[in-house]
Amino acid sequence: MLDNGLLRVAVDARGLVTSVVEAATGREALAPGAAANLLQIHRDLPNAWDAWDVDAFYRRIASDVTAADSVRVLREGPEGAAVEAVRSFGSSTARQVVALERGSVRVDFTTEVDWHERERFLKAAFPLDVRAHEVAAEIQFGHVHRPAHTNTSWDAARFEACGHRWVRAGEPGYGHALATASTYGHDVDRAVRRDGGTTTVLRLSLLRAPRFPDPEADQGRHAFSYALVPGAGVADAVREGYRLNLPERAVPGGADVAPLVAAEGAGVVAESVKLAEDRSGDVVVRLYEAHGARARGALRASFPLAGAVAVDLLEEPVEESPIEVSGDWVAFALRPFQILTLRLARG
Structure with missing residues (x-):
């Protein structure tokens, strides 16, 4: 059992996660009797374009990788705990680590595969x-x-889909997210509980092994990092997706450093920060609204601000600049998913 006061995670003798409970709500994230982070292998024989196509009938034949060569506690202490499972299947091996860190609202998974299928x-x-x-x-x-x-043929055709840093499945008012730093394909399916209730299965696509045009495609060692975020809304999925992909970096021997810029406002994300291409010393910041709702936000600079203007992708001012500058603050309003690029002149 891994428990940090926020989440309680059960790992069985096979090294599979069988329970994830939120302490605040007491709600179980996993379907009854099911196991998470379960590796599954399918035969993959598309009708055409071996390396590029995935055909829906691959689902007809599947094998669960449940046997473990070894399961052990990898580390435990006040900062967190982790369990490691090593598995062999076919001509390949996998090392899976389940970790729960202090103060974390997500369960972290690392899967390292030596792939020879x-x-x-x-x-x-x-x-x-x-x-x-x-x-x-x-x-x-x-x-x-x-x-x-899969109510319609259009729905059925989406048996494999892509996503960037996260995918979320939920019912009204509650859901779960999978954040990923290394894999971008997934599929979703429905299952039925013993009591007749409907559950949802999210699966991350890790590896394939086509023979054409490269018979050695994907062969060798691979490492994947992903995380389960129970009780996650879209805002939680956005936050944990960034945290997983851009972890905090500590530099020893120095003092605390203030952020170059800090964005405020629900759904406002500072995506990129760079120097202007004309070498003027201006700072260019690209923001966007991530929740799909209208938002009011502000950007605070940690350096003296002489002025700010909205610019296009060529870093040239746009005709109407929908921003207000006050001291070291820049205020703005964003439409759903709107992208805004600001050029900040240093004082």
């Missing part, structure tokens, strides 16, 4: 105890919603 598809499954009508997946500067059912 042929025409196989490797997935990591997370059966979630929510009835999701649709899932939300991040794209650049926003997210899209896709159905979790």
Whole structure:
């Protein structure tokens, strides 16, 4: 059992996660009797374009990788704990680590695979105890919603979809997110509990092994990092997706450093910070609204600010600059998913 006061995670003798409970709500994230971070292998024989296509019938044949060569506590202490499981399957091996850190609202997973399969598809499954009508997946500067059912031929054609840093499945008022730093394909399916309730299975696509045009495609060692965020709304998914992909970096021997810029406002994300291309010394900041709602935000600079203006991708001022400058603050309003680029002149 891994417990940090916020989450309680059960890992069984196979090294599989069998329970994730939020301490605040007491709600179980996983479907009854199911195991998360479960590796599943499918035969992968597309009708055409071996390396590029995935055909829906790959799901007909699947094998769960549940046996473990070894399971051990990797570390434990006040900063966090981790459990390691090593597995062998086919001609390959996998090392999976489940970790829970102090103060964290997510369960971290690391999967290292020495992959030597042929025409196989490797997935990591997370059966979630929510009835999701649709899932939300991040794209650049926003997210899209896709159905979790196959009611129409269009829905059925979305058996494999892409996402950037996170994908979220939920029912009204509650859901769970998978954040990922290393894999961008996923699929979603529905399952039925013993009591007749509907659950949702999210699976991350890890590896394939096509023979054409490169018979050695994907062969060798790979490492994947992803995390389960129970009780996550879209805002939580955005936050943990960034935290997983851009972890805090500590530099020893120095004093605390203030952020160059700090963004405030619900849904306002500072995506990029750079110097202006004309070498004037101006600072260019690109922001966007990440929740799909209207937002009012502000940007605070840690340096004296002589002025600010909204610019285009060429870093040239736009005709109408929808911002207000007061001291070292720049205030603005954003439409859903709007992108705003600011050019800050240093005082």
